[in-house]
Amino acid sequence: MTKCSIAELSDRTAVRVSGDDAHKFLQDVVTNDVTKAVDGTAVHAALLTPQGKILFDFFLLDRGDHLLLECGRESVDEFIKRLTFYRLRAAVDFEDLSNNVKVWAAWDGTPALPDDAIQYADPRFEALGFRAIVQTSDDISQSGCDVVGEDAYHKHRISLGVPEADKDYPLGETFPHEADYDQLAGVDFHKGCYVGQEVVSRVEHRGTARKRIVPVRGKADLSSGAPVSVGEASIGVMGSVSGDRGLAMIRLDRAEKAVTQGQSLRAGDIEISLEQPGWASFTVPGAAQ
Secondary structure, rough: OOOEEEEEEEOEEEEEEEOHOOOOOOOHOOOOOOOOOOOOOOEEEEEEEOOOEEEEEEEEEEOOOOOEEEEEEEOHHHHHHHHHHOOOOOOEEEEEOOOOOEEEEEEEEOOOOOOOOOEEEEEHHHHHHHEEEEOOOOOOOOOOEEOOOOHHHHHHHHHOOOOOEEEEOOOOOOOOOOOOOOOOOOOOOOOOOOOOOOHHOOOOOHHOOOOOOOEEEEEOOOOOOOOEOOEEEEEEEEEEEEEEEEEEEEEEHHHHHHHHHHEEEEEEEEEEEEOOOOOOOOOOOOOOO
């Protein structure tokens, strides 16, 4: 039996959201339904620009008298600043917990963490495993999992075809469908209005998402940032990589045309093939079904 692995995600932290209006405030501005965060269930969501592009990604947890948002560490100040901008007169407060907590990810099993750890299944795709917000002072050496480096987590994530902000898509420039939020439980299409909702709904109802992040396999080790091309024409760009596996933002219509015409795809100088992720309802051109 494979022993579970656990890795600290050094680029993640948490924000505490409290106040009488905290739940309603978040429900009115984020892409997913806050009321789904019950009984320890986390919600994957984003805060968008009014034009419908992802500004911040996070996991939301309802702790009763407050909510926790697991988010990017480097952008936490800007995240709180943007939430404060939308607060107006709502009774809601935000606290950066970066000095108090660490975020961990575990997979291939369930870790045994300290009692004060907040552990939750990754809501995007079951095979990703678990995430946890743990006090900085807590010892996780007795978790029953092998403590591994962050690269091991990203290798696991890439193998499942799951993208991550700033590694596979630039924040402030990417629509939710392009980053597969519609496929990975990041958007609720029935909850009502939120910032950027009209654009996201229009793409969903018209089925006009032409670009997607998809897994790729190369005939040699791949490089992050390499252009994906067919002949001289660029059709995408590589995001995060692990050896010969990686994720790429691809124009699927152009990839389909290339496959139909028998043309090869390349990432830089490396020939690649596209793969069908297990969570996707859309078809990846040329991938084995």
